Amino acid sequence: MQGGVIYDFGMNNGDDVEYYLLKADKVVGVEANPALCKAVEERFAQEIAAGRLVVLNVALSTEDSGRSLDFYTHKTNHVLSQLAAPDLENAEEFERVEVLCRRPSEVIRDHGAPRYVKVDLEGMDGAVLREIFRAGIHPPEISAESHSIDVYAALVDAGYKAFSLVDGWSVAEKYRDAFIETSNGRQAFHFKAHSAGPFGADVRSEWQDPETFFYTLASAGLGWKDIHASYFIEPAPAPSFGKRLGRQTLALARQFLRGARAYVSSKDR
Template sequence: MGAIENPDGIRLSRKVIYDFGANNGDDLLYYLKKADLVVAVEANPLLCRQMEDRFSAAVQSGKLCIENCVLVAEPVEPEAHFYLHKRHSVLGQFPRPDESVIRDYDRVLVRSESVMNILHKHGAPFYIKLDIEGYDAAILKELFRNQVTPPFLSAESTSIQVFALLVAMGGYKAFKLVEGAKVAKDFKDCSIAVNGISERYSFPPHSAGPFGEDIPGDWLNADDLFEILAARKMGWRDIHATRLFDPDPTSKAQKKRYLTNHLRGWLLSKLRSAGKMAA
């Protein structure tokens, strides 16, 4: 596979996809189709062992690397406590859970690794999927502080801060949105591109779904995405950002504001005219 040059002039000798918060590996089969190397980072030791068994051939071939560690923004200690949810593995998290739910978690001590150390170890990212409960914003800040803005990046929209960081600090201008609860329905037997060839693929429940041009529809600009997020609220949906494609140059939100202002001006002029006639 040839070298890839992104808009910043950084040449990527291979496509490396990072799955930060890999959980049980439901996204890995798709990522392995799309990359030369997939790096799965997961803190839960049991889930890592399951992924190693499930994708043993990819691990042995060197196409998949599984990092069993707590991903942190900056290295502080060689190990960190990770909180395993007793019933739902997808709710495992690095930040200490609120006291109201702490009884639902078991605490384990796991090797910690900074996000920049992981990137230096495996290479420049083509795509980063970020899904780390309660810690996405901290990782985004560290990536952008080090001027790491991959061609494709996604993060769960648990707070408006994620959107703000992508736009203001990351400099991304083109976006798509994937609804987490509807991935299996929206992307069942859908078309994905594999080495330039279209292939049918169905995404399982709780997976992150497709990224990049595999997500149908136009790329949105920041105004339009903000309006959608404001209407749908924050939650279980992923914001996808890219530096490789431009958004629709005409914002729907801008059109709406223009139309509102135009109608307001028209009404005011009519009211003034009516007032003069009455006088």
């Protein structure tokens, strides 16, 4: 599968955009840090002029679109910028800026059905997944950081059938000299440090069914790791141990998701 629209939710400095432009007809990059948006606009001026890249300087939120929100940019390490207010002991490391917010589902409806969505929003990943799924949007391929088990549970609940894990720490090494699938055939590509890395068929890790992947994630642990999910990639055959115990753990994951949603609903009241 090539072409279509790719959404980069948490575009950062555009290193992922470089890869996505080789995979899609159009890329929509969303980033709350205005300085990073300006840098990406300069870096990819030709692609923007050609209509292949759209850069949106907004914060993704489940709140009503058009509101202004506080966003906190890190003074020395832009990858640590965040929507949540920093802890008091770290407050001096951040600078507060005001940005408009948009619902992720509205961004997608404005720019077309997604072929792939990357979510990397420093703690907001689960909320963004739930918002687009509630809106009836189910990208064929999607990824989100696994800082919370809620991310895995949301993807399972949405019915994705194949899962894989990309470790953020190993991207620059494991995919230093990678070959990726493009509309013009296989092509060499160098993934940079702090980039999200590949997706879909370009991922070298095994694709597993939801139950087997539960154990893979439990073994790897949460953190700077992207959970990739697909509706059309066929997972590898599951080991026998996973089928017997997997149903129970899958039920627990869904139970956790229901509890997480109830918690979010209670906070909104």
